[in-house]
Amino acid sequence: MGEHYDVIIIGAGPAGLAAAFELSSISNLSILVMDEGQSIDERKCASVENLCIDHRTCNITHGSGGAGLYSDGKLCLDPKIGGDISRFYDESETKEMMRRVTDMLSMDSEPIRPAEPDKKNISSCVNAFNDIGLGFKYYDVVRMGLQSRVKSVEAIERYLHQKGVRFLFDTKAMGISSNDRYAVSTGSDELSCDYLVVAPGKIGSNWFDMQCRKLGIPLENNPLLQGVRLEMPRDITLKLSEITDNPRISMEFENGDYIKTHCFSDKGRVTIADYGGMKLVEGNYLENAESGNSSVNVVMRLNLPPYITPFTFSSGFIQLVNSFGKGRPVVQTVGDLSDFSETNPSALEDIALKPTLNDCRCGDLSKLYSAWFADRFSKFIQRIDLVLPGFADRKNLVFAPFFEWWMRKADVDRHFETRRPGLYAVGDGAGLSQGIIAAGMQGIACARGISDKSSGQKRFF
Known part of the structure; x- marks a missing residue:
């Protein structure tokens, strides 16, 4: 048996870092944070600006700062977006926890505050979409560029080191066992802890699922979102991006089918994220290398039967798309997708729109996605085109695959403790959040629960 700690945190993403940040601030417990990826100083990814070079451990999905580090960098300052922490806490409590997360993210920079909303233009925008049968959701968003996010995580790491928190990077948690305390196997060693x-982040969701089954922790399916990433000249969405950094446009069909936009990126780029060998597309924003394009995920809700896990379904589909792309994502023009024809690479070079992701293969997504999805996708973007002319242009680009919410959801209490006393589950990989702020808030709540439990206190707020 290796070293013993009061608390071991598996995963150095927003949820794990926030838990360590809060615990080290309010308690004297010994804390270890472990992650399969690298520290922020070592975490570099060529695919953000060039081509994916297939690192053994993907630096987009692993490492200090989590997958959110190389995302589009949006901080959604609405506690009801990206998680369900509001089912446990009232508005004043969630706002206070959100402040703790933003304080952590801005400890070496200016405070994180949203811009003053343009209520008149927001109202006009809502009406414009509502008038054509589309939903439009506005919420406060702050966008951090990659360099700002890196500096933020560097500051968090320094702070935690100063508080005595130990980090163990480049180390995979192989398994969890429980007797009178918890043990985490790393393959070469076994670490123990009381809490x-x-x-685990999205990359660790399937591993977490297996550990929960072994430990008897109940899980349930989240609604799975399947989709693509749509890229276009930013002029098409310019007026919308001046109103909000993350517009949420949605459409519900008569039979209950639901489709929406997700993770809008103005002046950003499409990148590859490697989830255990599965190549997905994502959006990213580099403040020192802005593009002339905008892009957004278009996703559709899939309600799977309980005997099919979201990961099983999505991983099989991702591998299918990747096989068509010869190990890479697939790209196609909107026009070719509508015509059920494969996009020709030479034709792609002739269009004015220059893709920000070149490390992909041309293909025909109509052979991969269902006719049902293609129909809903086409009707949705054509409806948006009525407000944003050019949104459904035939020369716009569709990248695939993309999935969201493939994780199963753990059953937890208000401190995110599972039915196994002393074992807590937080963040995206536990199926409980989507996004940096939501995951961080869960880390804060979890840390307070551990602190109170270890000291025998009871927290009412």
């Missing part, structure tokens, strides 16, 4: 926080 275990599992914040």
Whole structure:
């Protein structure tokens, strides 16, 4: 048996870092944070600006700062977006926890505050979409560029080191066992703790699922979102981006089918994220290398039967798309997708729109996605085109695959403790959040629960 800690945190993403940040601030417990990826100083990814070079451990999905580090960098300052922490806490409590997360993210920079909303233009925008049968959601968003996010995580790491928190990077948690305390196997060693926080991130969701089955922790399916990423000249969405950094446009069909936009990126780029060998597309924003394009995910809700896990379904589909792309994502023009024809690479070079992701293969997504999805996708973007002319242009580009919410959801209490006393589950990988702020708030709540439990206190707020 290796070293013993009061608390071990598996995962150094927003949820794990926030748990360590809060615990080290309010307690004297010994804390270890472990992650399969690298520290922020070592975490570099060529695919953000060039081509994916297939690192053994993907630096987009692993490492200090989590997958959110190389995302589009949006901080959604609405506690009801990206998680369900509001089912446990009232508005004043969630706002206070959100402030703790933003304080952590801005400890070496200016405070994180949203811009003053343009209520008149927001109202006009809502009406314009509502008038054509589309939903439009506005919420406060702050966008951090990659360099700002890197500096933020560097500051968090320094702070935690100063508080005595130990980091163990480039180390995979192989398994969890429980007797009178928790043990985490790393393959070459076994670490023990009294309290275990599992914040595995999306990349660790299937591993977490297997550990929960072994430990008897109940899980349930989240609604799975399947989709693509749509890229276009930013002029098409310019007026919308001046109103909000993350517009949420949605459409519900008569039979209950639901489709929406997700993770809008103005002046950003499409990148590859490697989830255990599965190549997905994502959006990213580099403040020192802005593009002339905008892009957004278009996703559709899939309600799977309980005997099919979201990961099983999505991983099979991702591998299928990747096989068509010869190990890479697939790209196609909107026009070719509508015509059920494969996009020709030479034709792609002739269009005015220059793709920000070149590390992909041309293909025909109509052979991969269902006719049902293609129909809903086409009707949705054509409806948006009525407000944003050019949104459904035939020369716009569709990248695939993309999935969201493939994780199963753990059953937890208000401190995110599972039915196994002393074992806590937080963040995206536990199926409980989507996004940096939501995951961080769960880390804060979890840390307070551990602190109170270890000291025998009871927290009412």
